[in-house]
Amino acid sequence: MDASSPISLQQTPHQDYSVSEASPKPYKKSFVTSLMEAAALRSPSFKEDTYFISHLKNSEKKALQELRDKLSVSYGSDATSECSMWGIPLLSNDEKADVILLKFLRARDFRVQDSLNMLEKCLSWRKEFGADDIVEEDLGFKELEGVVAYMHGYDREGHPVCYNAYGVFKDKEMYERIFGDEEKLKKFLRWRVQVLERGIRLLHFKPGGVNSIIQVTDLKDMPKRELRVASNQILSLFQDNYPEMVARKIFINVPWYFSVLYSVFSPFLTQRTKSKFVISKEGNVAETLYKFIRPEDVPVQYGGLSRPSDLSGPPKPASEFTVKGGEKVNIQIEGIEAGATITWDIGVGGWDLEYSAEFVPNAAGSYTIAVERARKIAPSEEAIRNSYTSREAGKMVLSVDNTFSRKKKVAAYRYFVRKSAIA
Numbered sequence: 464m465d466a467s468s469p470i471s472l473q474q475t476p477h478q479d480y481s482v483s484e485a486s487p488k489p490y491k492k493s494f495v496t497s498l499m500e501a502a503a504l505r506s507p508s509f510k511e512d513t514y515f516i517s518h519l520k521n522s523e524k525k526a527l528q529e530l531r532d533k534l535s536v537s538y539g540s541d542a543t544s545e546c547s548m549w550g551i552p553l554l555s556n557d558e559k560a561d562v563i564l565l566k567f568l569r570a571r572d573f574r575v576q577d578s579l580n581m582l583e584k585c586l587s588w589r590k591e592f593g594a595d596d597i598v599e600e601d602l603g604f605k606e607l608e609g610v611v612a613y614m615h616g617y618d619r620e621g622h623p624v625c626y627n628a629y630g631v632f633k634d635k636e637m638y639e640r641i642f643g644d645e646e647k648l649k650k651f652l653r654w655r656v657q658v659l660e661r662g663i664r665l666l667h668f669k670p671g672g673v674n675s676i677i678q679v680t681d682l683k684d685m686p687k688r689e690l691r692v693a694s695n696q697i698l699s700l701f702q703d704n705y706p707e708m709v710a711r712k713i714f715i716n717v718p719w720y721f722s723v724l725y726s727v728f729s730p731f732l733t734q735r736t737k738s739k740f741v742i743s744k745e746g747n748v749a750e751t752l753y754k755f756i757r758p759e760d761v762p763v764q765y766g767g768l769s770r771p772s773d774l775s776g777p778p779k780p781a782s783e784f785t786v787k788g789g790e791k792v793n794i795q796i797e798g799i800e801a802g803a804t805i806t807w808d809i810g811v812g813g814w815d816l817e818y819s820a821e822f823v824p825n826a827a828g829s830y831t832i833a834v835e836r837a838r839k840i841a842p843s844e845e846a847i848r849n850s851y852t853s854r855e856a857g858k859m860v861l862s863v864d865n866t867f868s869r870k871k872k873v874a875a876y877r878y879f880v881r882k883s884a885i886a
Contacts, residue, residue, distance in 0.1 A: 510738075511674070511675060511710045512565070512569065512674075512707075513671050514558075514562045514565055514670040514671070514674060515670045515671060516561065516670070523568070523573055526568055526573040526574075526575050527561065527565060527568060529575045530564050530567070530568060530575050530578055530579060530582075531554070533575065533576075533579050534553060534554060534564075534579065535554055537579070537583065538554065545586070545590070546586065548563055548585075548589065549563075549595075549663060549664070549668070550595075551668060553582075558669060558670050559668040561670075562669065562670065563668065564582075566674075566708070567581055567585075567706055569706070569707050570707055581706070584703065585703065588703070588704055592653075592656070594656065594704075597656060597657045597660055598657060598660050598661055598664065600653075600657065602653060602654045603650075604651070604654045607631075607641075607654070609771055610628065610631060611627070611628060611631060611632075612625065612626070612628075612654075612655055613625070613626055614626075614658065614661055614662045614665070615760075615762055615769070616760030616761070616769060617756075617760060618677050618755050618756045618760070619755060619756060619757055620673070621673045622673055622675060622676055622677045622710055622711075623665040623666070623673075623676045624676065624677045624678075624679060624760070625658065625659065625662050625678050625679070626679045626680075626681070626762065627680045627681065628680075628681035628683070629681075629686070629690055630681065630683050630684030632685075632686055632689065632690060633684050638686070638689055642689075642692075642693060648693060648696070651693065652693070652696055652697065655697055656700065659676075659708075662676045663676070663705075663708065675709055676708060676709060676710065677709070677713065677755065677756075678709050678711070678712045678713065679713045679715060679752070679765075680714050680715070681715050681716050681765075682714060682715070682716050682718060682721060683715075683716035683745065709739065710739065711739050711740075711741060712739050712740055712741070713741040713743065713751065713752070713755065714741065714742050714743065715743045715745075715752070715765065716743075716744075716745045716748060717742050717743060717744050717745070718745075719744070721742075725740075725742060741755075746813050746842070747812075747813075748765050748766055748813075749765065749766025749810070749811075749812025749813065750812050750813075750872075750873045752765055752766065752767065753766075753783065753812070753873050757780070757781065758781040758810070758875030759778040759779060759781040759875075759877065760778060763810070763845040763846045764845060766810055766811075766812040766813070766846070766873075767810065767846065767875070768781050768808045768810055768846050768875055768876075768877060770848075779877050779879065781808070781875040781877040782876055782877065783873070783874070784874050784875070784876075785871055785872065785873055785874065786811060786816070786863050786865045786871065786872045786874050787865070787871045788865060788869035788870050789865070789866055789868070789869065790865055790866065791862060791863070791864040791865065791866055792863050792865075792874075793860055793861070793862050794860065794876060795858055795859075795860050796858055796859040796860075796861070796878055796880075797858040798858070799822075799853050799856065799857055799858060799859060800853070800856050800882060800883070801853060801854060801855045801856050802852070802853065802854070802882070802883025803853055803880050803881065803883055804850055804851070804852040804853075804880070804881045804883075805850065805851055805853070805859055805879075806848070806849070806850040806878060806879055806880075807820075807848070807849060807861065807876060807877065807878035808846050808847070808848045808876060808877050808878070809846060809847050809861055809863075809874070809875070809876040810845070810846030810847065810874065810875055811863055811872050811873070812872050812873045813842050813870075814840035814841060814842055814844055815839075815841070815868065816839070816840060816865045816867075816868060816872070817839055817840070817862075817863070817864040818835070818837070818838065818840050818847065818861075818862065818863050818864070819833070819835055819837035819838070819861075819862045820833075820834040820835040820851075820859065820860070820861050820862070821833050821834055821835075821859075821860050821862075822834055822857055822859055823857050823860055824853075824855045824857040825855070825856045825857050825858075826855060826856070826857075829857075834849070834851050834859070835847075837862075837864070859878075
C-alpha cells in the first residue's frame, strides 16, 4: 500500500475561534515590518530564457552571430580545447554552445565586444584556476559538506538547488580554522567553486531545458562583518565567470536590517535582477521554500522532509496541506493490515503546535493505541519520522492541533507501509 490509499483530512475549528470578545486587537504594522513585507516577493517572478534561437529578436540573433565570428577570429577553428566550457566546444555552432554564448551576451545586454571580453577573461580564469578538473579534487572540507554549501535536490521546475548557510562561522575557532589566513581563504574559495561546478554538471545546456540553478542562502547567525572579504570574493568570482547561471536567489531567515537595506537599494537594481530575488524573514522559511521546491526535496532543517540518508534514490513524493489558525487537522491512513509496519514523515513549517499519532483498530472493542502522545512541537524542531507495527488491522491517525494559534501554516507528510512477511 502507498500514498494512494484512502486518506481523510478532518479540520476542526477551535470552538471559541469566532467569538468576538476573544478576537485580538487590530494589529498595527511597524515600519520595519512593512518594509520586510514590501521586499518579500514584491517583484514579478523571474522567467528563465528558453534559449531557442527562434525566440530571439533580430538584433539578438545578429549579436550571437557576431560573437561566434569574433570568437573564431580570436581562437581559430582548431582551438577546441582552449575555447570550451563544461566540455562544450564554443566554436561548434551547436545549440549547447549557443546556450553558453547567450549567457555571456545577456550578462552584457547583448553588447558583443563587452561579452567577448568577459568570455575571454572567463576562459583564461578557468584555465589558470583549473576549473574543469576541480570537481574531482579532495580539498579536505568534509566538515563543511552538507552544512555550509551543498547541492540538494531540485525545485518544482527541475532546477538543481544549492543551499548556503554560513552561520557555523560565528564560532571563532571554526572561523579561524577555515579563514585564518590568505592561503586558507583561497582554499575555501576553491572549494566553493567546486560546489558550484557540481551543480553546473547537472544542467542540460539545451534550448528549453534546465540551464540554471537555484540558490538558497540562509542568513541566520551569519557573521556579516567577519565574512565580508570571503563574501565579496565569492560574489566577484561568480559574477565574472558564471553569468546567468542562477535562475532564482532565495534568502531565508532574513534579519530586519537586510530587508531595510534591500528596500533602499532596490530602486537601483534592474527589473531582471530584482525578479530573481525572494526574501523571507525568519519563521516563514517552509512557507517560502514550498512555493518553489516540493517538501520531499526541502532539507528537514528548513521545514521539509528530506534527510541526507534519503538521497540514495528519487525522493518519495509527499502530500501537502495547510493548517489554518484555530484548526485541528487529522490525517487518517486507512487499510493497514495486521502485522504491517507503517513508516511516516510529517512536518509543519514553524511548528509551535501540538502533534500526536494513534493507531485505531478496526475491530469493535479494541483499544486505540497512543503511538505518540500529544506534545507541543517547538518552532525549530525538524520533521518527525516514526514507525509502528500493527498487531491487528486498523488505521493510523496523525493529528496536528493549531487551535491556539491564528497563523496558517504549511505542512507535508508521506508514508509507506510494509506488509508482514508472514502469510
